[in-house]
Amino acid sequence: xxxxxxxxxxxxxxxxxxxxxxxxxxxxxxxxxxxxxxxxxxxxxxxxxxxxxxxxxxxxxxxxxxxxxxxxxxxxxxxxxxxxxxxxxxxxxxxxxxxxxxxxxxxxxxxxxxxxxxxxxxxxxxxxxxxxxxxxxxxxxxxxxxxxxxxxxxxxxxxxxxxxxxxxxxxxxxxxxxxxxxxxxxxxxxxxxxxxxxxxxxxxxxxxxxxxxxxxxxxxxxxxxxxxxxxxxxxxxxxxxxxxxxxxxxxxxxxxxxxxxxxxxxxxxxxxxxxxxxxxxxxxxxxxxxxxxxxxxxxxxxxxxxxxxxxxxxxxxxxxxxxxxxxxxxxxxxxxxxxxxxxxxxxxxxxxxxxxxxxxxxxxxxxxxxxxxxxxxxxxxxxxxxxxxxxxxxxxxxxxxxxxxxxxxxxxxxxxxxxxxxxxxxxxxxxxxxxxxxxxxxxxxxxxxxxxxxxxxxxxxxxxxxxxxxxxxxxxxxxxxxxxxxxxxxxx
Amino acid sequence: xxxxxxxxxxxxxxxxxxxxxxxxxxxxxxxxxxxxxxxxxxxxxxxxxxxxxxxxxxxxxxxxxxxxxxxxxxxxxxxxxxxxxxxxxxxxxxxxxxx
Numbered sequence: 001x002x003x004x005x006x007x008x009x010x011x012x013x014x015x016x017x018x019x020x021x022x023x024x025x026x027x028x029x030x031x032x033x034x035x036x037x038x039x040x041x042x043x044x045x046x047x048x049x050x051x052x053x054x055x056x057x058x059x060x061x062x063x064x065x066x067x068x069x070x071x072x073x074x075x076x077x078x079x080x081x082x083x084x085x086x087x088x089x090x091x092x093x094x095x096x097x098x099x100x101x102x103x104x105x106x107x108x109x110x111x112x113x114x115x116x117x118x119x120x121x122x123x124x125x126x127x128x129x130x131x132x133x134x135x136x137x138x139x140x141x142x143x144x145x146x147x148x149x150x151x152x153x154x155x156x157x158x159x160x161x162x163x164x165x166x167x168x169x170x171x172x173x174x175x176x177x178x179x180x181x182x183x184x185x186x187x188x189x190x191x192x193x194x195x196x197x198x199x200x201x202x203x204x205x206x207x208x209x210x211x212x213x214x215x216x217x218x219x220x221x222x223x224x225x226x227x228x229x230x231x232x233x234x235x236x237x238x239x240x241x242x243x244x245x246x247x248x249x250x251x252x253x254x255x256x257x258x259x260x261x262x263x264x265x266x267x268x269x270x271x272x273x274x275x276x277x278x279x280x281x282x283x284x285x286x287x288x289x290x291x292x293x294x295x296x297x298x299x300x301x302x303x304x305x306x307x308x309x310x311x312x313x314x315x316x317x318x319x320x321x322x323x324x325x326x327x328x329x330x331x332x333x334x335x336x337x338x339x340x341x342x343x344x345x346x347x348x349x350x351x352x353x354x355x356x357x358x359x360x361x362x363x364x365x366x367x368x369x370x371x372x373x374x375x376x377x378x379x380x381x382x383x384x385x386x387x388x389x390x391x392x393x394x395x396x397x398x399x400x401x402x403x404x405x406x407x408x409x410x411x412x413x414x415x416x417x418x419x420x421x422x423x424x425x426x427x428x429x430x431x432x433x434x435x436x437x438x439x440x441x442x443x444x445x446x447x448x449x450x451x452x453x454x455x456x457x458x459x460x461x462x463x464x465x466x467x468x469x470x471x472x473x474x475x476x477x478x479x480x481x482x483x484x485x486x487x488x489x490x491x492x
Numbered sequence: 493x494x495x496x497x498x499x500x501x502x503x504x505x506x507x508x509x510x511x512x513x514x515x516x517x518x519x520x521x522x523x524x525x526x527x528x529x530x531x532x533x534x535x536x537x538x539x540x541x542x543x544x545x546x547x548x549x550x551x552x553x554x555x556x557x558x559x560x561x562x563x564x565x566x567x568x569x570x571x572x573x574x575x576x577x578x579x580x581x582x583x584x585x586x587x588x589x590x591x
Contacts, residue, residue: 363501
């Protein structure tokens, strides 16, 4: 039993006694040690905690746990008690959270084994994982390219088959875009589906935690573990949680009668032709499976990037006010007064992208500019939401390419924030509208660079999104492709 | 909106956000933030007359709960994360506030 089998296979093997949780955990740790050097997917490993946990599972023979013995990696902006949690920032260098996030408690209760923390853009702000204070993560398919971001480490860890399952957070595409660029499945649940208790906040009206996996069935299994109401997150929904794994397992693998809308006018410019070709071929597969493909207009989606970057930075400027050097993390030395300490701590502790966004967010909320930027963006957000409401009166799902381009070279966009922000052009609107959205591998562009198909569903209809993505995944073999097992050293 | 984001705007906002930017950041950010705002200008062409703003994702606004005191992290678990604290006394320590 190798560590890179699916989560379902691992669970079944441990349940039946064909493998022990300790063997599985050891294999995952070995694989990480062998493969992660040039990729830099992991920030911190927790081998002692993981092996102790695995041994306890073996000891107890906890037969029916849904993720029994499954090794999981967790984005470094999700708090893990006693395991360094930095959110990719110098500001939290050495921070050991005194508590576990709700999703960690739930994963462990389901029998999962947390093996370590994955690299990300600082405070989840970025689309390439180049903004981490601890160096970039590289794409396992091509080490000169970015893995996407901000959850690039979680995507790369699954793509390189170091772990079968990982968690990320998605504020504007930070699960789906890196999943697409690394050729794995990534799911952003409906807003409110998963508790954010213990997630380091970026933009609170947009943030959501979700899984990366090699199959949709595994992502559904992870959702079964992490979804559900939590009184410690007042935005978590009290709505009943369907059995996602069951919904996928019981599906006949067809898309009979499913109406899929395609907002074709949004792809008129800026989309790579190879991405578009893979997307069109994926629609053809969906049609063969019984889906009806229809054009839908989403006119206000063209405004999604400016709206997103105003709303998200405004919320971030408020959320990141808490980093003042007093209660946790980094504090600048040598300040002569409290005010100086705040200013120097924030200057030295935050990286440039974070400062840029705090500046932008503070500006759009400041007197004289609030109405023109923040209020206007909130109003256009309403129109984007209505776009979707109207579309979902006629269709069940909306399909788009997940990313307009395949993975771009490291360093290509770091000097041009607007170009970097455009990497999120097809992902941010699901966050603005609170919708569930998945990406599933749908082919390759030149140079074996993965391309992803995004399916977005109605609010709280996460099960429909997963069922359709699973049908597509089962009808194609893209999800079983993986990068060369022993990555060469980067050429630069 | 025809106002262009200036170096003075940047300095004012940096003060509000308690960021002590260095000279190279002042130079870089004044151009980059102006560029981002120029890109966002396209939003101004959208007619939003009478459109309600969305501040929360649908379905999430207005969650209410009773105002009850519940257990939370004990001080001795939280204070060790601080750069400077007197755990025994239960206090964070900071530089002098008043001269």
